[in-house]
Amino acid sequence: MTEQRKIFGTDGVRGVANVEPVTAETALKLGRAAAYVFAQLNPRRTPAGARPKIVLGKDTRLSGYMLENALVAGITSLGVDVLVIGPLPTPGVAYITRSLRADAGIVLSASHNAYQDNGIKFFRHDGYKLDDQIEEKIENLVFNGEIDSIRPTANNIGRATRIDDALGRYVEFAKTSFPKGFSLEEMRVGVDVANGAAYKSTPCVLRELGAEVAVAHNEPNGININDDCGSMHPEEIQRIVEISGADVGISHDGDADRVLLCDEDGEIVDGDEILAIAA
Structure with missing residues (x-):
């Protein structure tokens, strides 16, 4: 058997x-x-x-x-x-x-x-x-x-x-999910892409929507994915927002199926708050 x-x-x-x-x-x-x-x-x-x-x-x-x-x-x-x-x-x-x-x-x-x-x-x-x-x-x-x-x-x-x-294709799809009539012009966005799958897509989407993007951990080499960066390390996106003077911070994990946000003061926005904003 x-x-x-x-x-x-x-x-x-x-x-x-x-x-x-x-x-x-x-x-x-x-x-x-x-x-x-x-x-x-x-x-x-x-x-x-x-x-x-x-x-x-x-x-x-x-x-x-x-x-x-x-x-x-x-x-x-x-x-x-x-x-x-x-x-x-x-x-x-x-x-x-x-x-x-x-x-x-x-x-x-x-x-x-x-x-x-x-x-x-x-x-x-x-x-x-x-x-x-x-x-x-x-x-x-x-x-x-x-x-x-x-x-x-x-x-x-x-x-x-x-x-x-x-x-x-994916960048265009992501852009269409953004509300019509809105733009990210005059906004500075800090991004931690965790040396992972979103290292090209997220900065590209944000820039095409008009934002100035301060991106970090966007040089994957096969072994640095999630290495002291990404959504499991919120202190990194706080640091990026602080040094870049960003209005908001976005942090992904390695495959970008999760996201962590922080405001301009470096305060972490948790999942419940993100859901409330999205609603």
Whole structure:
């Protein structure tokens, strides 16, 4: 009887990179399993003669390259195409999945954790988190050998395509969420992007909305993500606001799925207050 193992947690698969379950070997198996499941789930979404497609994004961790390549190998080996979009915030990967009408999305990130960790998180075709039942199907296929014999050949092998305008698409989408008739002109905004996935997108959005941007921790090198910076270190955005004379401070974590704000006096604005402002 095949041993059943549990690799999915509350937010995908996560752990120390290159240690099970976050290894290239398991990523390849996850790619194959996910490709099989999503191709079965969404046959009506795929036009006649076209292959299913999966969007693949990541943050700026060194191990992202290893896992990205393993997932591409696994997905394409099942005859499913991959749209590789590179570093982009987790909400951006979800948006691009929906925008490109993909069958699913995957983001490689361990959020606010140190660079040694990484994770593999899946989205449905609409950009939302997978149902537990779908995760369980993928998990079972990783270990039970059911799809080991499925080996497309020749032109039935999937293709990997790099999508160069994913960042621009997401920036435009983010700008459209800003109220019409308003502008950030004459505002100075301090930003801590945690050497992570938002290192290009957030400053770009703010500048295009008219703000003067004082950005810090925007030179990712694969190992400095979340390193004494980002939303887990509020003292950094307070420092940035103070030295730049900013009117407001914005701090992300490594994959920019969370945000911390502070006012011009360096007072932290917590989550409840942010929700009240957004409402």
